Amino acid sequence: MYRAEQIIHMMAPPIPYFLGCGYTVYQPREEHPSRRNIGIFDFIAIEYGTLHIGEAEQQWALGAGQSLILLPNQYHYAVRPCEEPTAFYWLHFHTVCSWQQLPVEQSPFPYPDAEDHNKRFLTPPYSLQLPKMWSMPYPEQTYRLFRQLLKYSVKRQSSAFWSRQQLFEEMLRAMDLRQIESYASPAITVAEKAEAYIKSNYRSELNSEQMSNALHFHYNYITRCMKQVYGMTPGDYLSYYRLEQAKLLLLKTEWPIAEIAAYVGFSSTPYFSNRFTLRNGCSPREFRKQFAL
Template sequence: MSKPTELVQLTAPPLPYFLECGHTVYQPGDEHPNRRNIGIFDWIVVESGTLFIGEAVQAWSLGAGQSLLLLPDRHHYAVKPCEEPTSFYWLHFHTVCAWQQLPAEEADHRYPDADEHYGRFLASPYSLQLPKAWDLPSPDQTFRLFRQLLDSLGERQSRAFWIRQQRFEELLHAMDLRQLESHASPVVVVAEKAEAYIKNNYRSELNSGQMAGALHYHYNYITRCMKQVYGMTPNDYLLHYRLEQAKLLLLKTEWPIADIAVYIGFNSTPYFSNRFALKNGCSPRAFRKQYIVTE
């Protein structure tokens, strides 16, 4: 096992959340239980020995420093009993967002429903790409985080809750292949740079030449990348982001509508109001009125 051939892709926020973990030692003859549709993700990390495990029609021989992510809706089983003492960590987690397993070469970060996701979670979507089966790049660090998770089981719940979630998120971060340059997609890199540029400059008059010069890519290429990743052109994303900032200002300030329009980069208040209404189904004034408390 070397470079991952399959990925489990999860959308966030919200991030997956920790449920429980443990450390198990199998003796020769012991084997993984036969389970089906357990409803949660089961991540296994082998510390020593070899674990022979299958899921659906796939089978693996996991050695020291290797991991496997078992899916909630599949059949998990032992391929054969252990032949030597085998030590491994396991961790259960869950997510309420969409996920899918796919070949590594088909991985993408397209968000055709980015507006819907933003409307539900008030944040732009992010796609975690977790390797299905993997040679851990830093097994000692992974084992250390698992030991800290296990140590937290003896803590008071008010303290243990935060320790577990923090350590779990560290493990997720280390697993996310998007953090590794060797797995980074050039299309995604360009799209994310363009997104950051727009967010940092949305109040200004942005044009294609400025963006191309700042990012050092041809504007047509930037557009293709953003369209592929976010389902929006740079201009579409700029409008989307400006209107989301307008909603925040309508809720957090008493500024006049015209002042908000100017602040977020619109030269025309009627045009701002029109675009806001098209996106949100009501005028800026009506949107604000929904949240005003009257005596």
């Protein structure tokens, strides 16, 4: 199987969203149009023939079963005309989250703005890892999804909207290299195990020794992995998660502040209030009053 050399990392949620798709057939001597800074991602999947296409300094001869993602801020051009009948599916999509294209050896992509993402979308970021150019392991699956998408292109928006986005997300999931074991990064694996452990035990008095014993890794290595993947140490993530659970309880219950602090794992109510205020810009009581009738 062809191994991706470049990966496009996209922070989520929200998930990238579908804009439009089509199916194009070129005859010999026809070529892909040249375009610059189109502002959206262009995903191409070749069904048969060979498409000679370039982006900035890179050039490809894409054959059957291969795919390519063209970036929204680059110059795309035909390297040369097709020499045989060539057919491909194309799909335009966009994302409002940050993204970056990196060589595969620089994976996993760190989250330099993880804190901003948390504040904007109220959840830690997940990084989709989409191969720039790829020999698709199951091309027929991709073609099937494209054919279904094309059927919805002529239907009413009210009946097609959810179906198209669902099909596109199924396509994204098949492309996301984090779902493929051979691409799994040790740092991501350890960070995700640490995250799951924290979420399962956040109400307890967690310490470095407990986490090391549970995950079978030295705490310094766990910390390094979480910083690389989530932009937070285990202690930072534990505090973040406890405070997020506290916000839910402030909204959904009438429990006293001290009871909420103890429930989410804080041994001191004043310390809880201080950490909550620093993170949210208001005290727990003021936060609750914002939403009270």
